[in-house]
Amino acid sequence: MPKAVILDLDGTLYRGQTPIPGAPEAVESLREAGIAVRFLTNNSSMSRDMLVQKLGRLGFLAEPEEVYGTAIAAAAWAREQRWQRVAVIGEAGLFEALESTGTHAIDAREEQTVDALIVGICRTFDYAMLDGALQHLRRGVPFLATNTDATFPQEGGRESPGAGSMVAAVACVAGRSPQVVGKPEPRMVLDLIRQSGWESSQVWVVGDRVETDLLAGERAGCPTYLVLSGVTHTAPNGQLVGPDVAAFARELLRR
Ligand SMILES: [Mg+2]
Structure with missing residues (x-):
């Protein structure tokens, strides 16, 4: 049984200010099955509080520590470098x-x-x-x-x-x-995995972009799933793929 799912935001959970149909319910179904959910975005325009608020507005309940974006990660990088x-x-x-x-x-x-x-x-x-x-x-x-x-x-x-x-x-x-800082570099995916003590093989990375979301997941050693609800409309050979995150959740929970 997987421990966690790391979900991309733009094109995976919402487009602009509109949630992708079925996405809020899909996130809830994962939680109800005991699978942890993390929200990971390359979007650097929002701080952690701003991300939590946007997710909440669009029907996704998220705790601050479940949310990770490149603004937060860049700030951590700056601190590390002093x-x-x-x-x-x-x-x-x-x-x-x-x-x-x-x-x-x-x-x-x-x-x-x-x-x-x-x-x-x-x-x-x-x-x-x-x-x-x-x-x-x-x-x-x-x-x-x-x-x-x-x-x-x-x-x-x-x-x-x-x-x-x-x-x-x-x-x-x-x-x-x-x-x-962000995907396709595996750094942020690995940060989330290490923080919770999971194994990479127990954590799914889900996103709408092959060359960022899925490559970051792959580099971190995670299984990956492509959704076609964002910028990608055809899947490369061998990639697990579905129309949206609702289809992913159904497939994962059937396993
Ligand atoms: Mg995306």
């Missing part, structure tokens, strides 16, 4: 996560000395930010990306530019590649 002050291209949740764990976060456009540059999704991204990022990186500071998703899914099949498109712009202008 960065005092970082330049940020990102949104409120990323600034909040950094400040609340003791790392001073400044707008990348500010010409101050920093210990690193962190880039996440920024829906007000502009030329001045790109210019600021270039100046910081030319000084040789570390370059951290929350994630490299090119897009994320919205309602009605629409997709919007993801953090990866901004990270690519910065990487291009500076001629440098970032270290990446």
Whole structure:
């Protein structure tokens, strides 16, 4: 019997502000069967509190410790590295996560000395930010990306530019590649597994993107399941796949 399921959010549990039909009930059915649920997102625009609130609004009950996003993980990374002050291209949740764990976060456009540059999704991204990022990186500071998703899914099949498109712009202008916090790196999946003392083989990783969600799960040694409710519409050969998380829960509970 699996111990836990790590669920992606965008395209797996909801699209934009709309839950995917059957997803809240699927999460509840896993819990009722004694399977722990963790919510893992590459989205860096929200702090832990913001994620818990959004999930709650859309019908998913989640405790703060069950929720993990790249804003939180980037803040933990900054602390581990003992960065005092970082330049940020990102949104409120990323600034909040950094400040609340003791790392001073400044707008990348500010010409101050920093210990690193962190880039996440920024829906007000502009030329001045790109210019600021270039100046910081030319000084040789570390370059951290929350994630490299090119897009994320919205309602009605629409997709919007993801953090990866901004990270690519910065990487291009500076001629440098970032270290990446989120999926497909296995770091966050492994953090969740270690925190609870599970074995990787007992933890399913579920998501809508093969090259991030499923690759992170695979690298962490977990079984993986692809849902077609987000950005992916055809499955690679040999990949366990279903239309949505409700189908996954039914299949898992039948085993
Ligand atoms: Mg997703």
